[in-house]
Amino acid sequence: MPTTPTSIAFIGLGAMGAPMAENLVKRQFRVTGFDMREAAREALVHAGGHAAASAREAADGAGAIVLMVVNAAQARSVLFEAGALAALAPGALVVLMATCPPGEVEAIAAEVAKSGRRFIDAPVSGGVVGARAATLSIMVGAPDESFALARPVLEALGDKVFHVGQKPGQGATVKTVNQLLCGVHIAVAAEALSLAEKAGIDGKLLFEIMGGSAASSWMLRDRGPRMHEPDPVVSSAVDIFVKDLGIVLDAGRAAKTALPLAAAAHQMFLASSGLGHGGRDDSQVVRAYRALNAKPANDA
């Protein structure tokens, strides 16, 4: 009878990964981390974990590997090229928590299964704040038995663990849908602002009214105020939604599903990036609307 592993390889100690790995340490898992940056490895050791010189070494004999890397290509590289998959204990859990296209998650899962390990598709939402406080939402696609084994690991990282389906790729799909809604909600807030400004309405008053009405969204309340700032601090960049709405539309293509609103919103993030604002806060998609609709730019 397999049990939840106690030794975990953690790959990717960035803004999200570092506090997640530390939360596993706090729950008494033996965590061996790897990141390209030495400072990140040292910080984990300082927090009570262990550091390895490579992903393969981190995975050596471990009962689970958690991947909090940038994208699916990095996950493939770690597992298949760097040899981490083959180094894991037989029957080990492979927990992919990065945001990846559902189709790529399925393909990686198939290769993991061939090696005799269990694949857990478990992307997160909640950002750096949620990663630090262990309050992430985690959307899991995995068979019941694998989910049960991984659950204590996941519950060390988030307080909202949803088992959304038996198949790898279903967790990624829910995360994809989450990004579809978030991206469209940001873009439509900018579109609404653009129409109001053209009519001489004060944008701040507009969002105050809309934020308290049936027209409200979480994003309108969060990003709306930043649309009035000339260059707000970046909480998440325009180019993140260029990428994530790209993943949404790729998922729609793979599933042969028409997504007209997501497609239109993606165009506005793309245009914003093309205008040179890809590194700015994602609220600045409003600059693409202002370019279209002739309201002077924020910094004009």
Next chain:
Amino acid sequence: MPTTPTSIAFIGLGAMGAPMAENLVKRQFRVTGFDMREAAREALVHAGGHAAASAREAADGAGAIVLMVVNAAQARSVLFEAGALAALAPGALVVLMATCPPGEVEAIAAEVAKSGRRFIDAPVSGGVVGARAATLSIMVGAPDESFALARPVLEALGDKVFHVGQKPGQGATVKTVNQLLCGVHIAVAAEALSLAEKAGIDGKLLFEIMGGSAASSWMLRDRGPRMHEPDPVVSSAVDIFVKDLGIVLDAGRAAKTALPLAAAAHQMFLASSGLGHGGRDDSQVVRAYRALNAKPANDA
């Protein structure tokens, strides 16, 4: 020095207008109502108001007229054809509270001004519940002096009275923007559901997760659950958004403002209506997505 009127003609005693007129009676205004339906007139008398046999008679010598009619054409008909405008006291307030295109509101306002009366552009949101409880949001476009005169009337009807601009049409624009956001938020919730269902995700679980995340909107939480019902009770019909997103796009045309998300959402409400669902609850825009994306219909 003009003062707030005490005698008010109230035209349009429907689901919204009837409780609004009664709220004015409760605040000690002398209210004379007109509606085509005799039962509606009798109900106002029963509540302490007065009834007139025509809009002109209701307006005769009144210090204000409130229009809670179906659309701009009815407002024109009452004011200019039925002769209500000419019957009002000199300098009386003309308060248009129906949802109308901003351009039409401007045109009506110009004719009212020519007659020496004061025009108040004051559409509402908050629905029948808000009309009954006198908790409507009211978005007012009017010069300061006119707004000050109308304010006690408006505050008898709503608890969130926003003075959004000096010009008639600006209140209508804010209401238009409100409908832009509401319509897109309903449609994108259906779009998100459509993608998730295609991947075999349980739609109820999906909305439970999304409703508690950054992907949430007021509409997703309100309309989302009804997307799972085969034929929910109609709170507001698909055809209302066919009309209201039509007003949004007309406002965009008039202002030469591109509204790509509103345009795409309008297509989905149009298609839903064209498929025969115009009279159903607006959550049933999901039927257009299901028709497109081959998920079996609700009632299949």
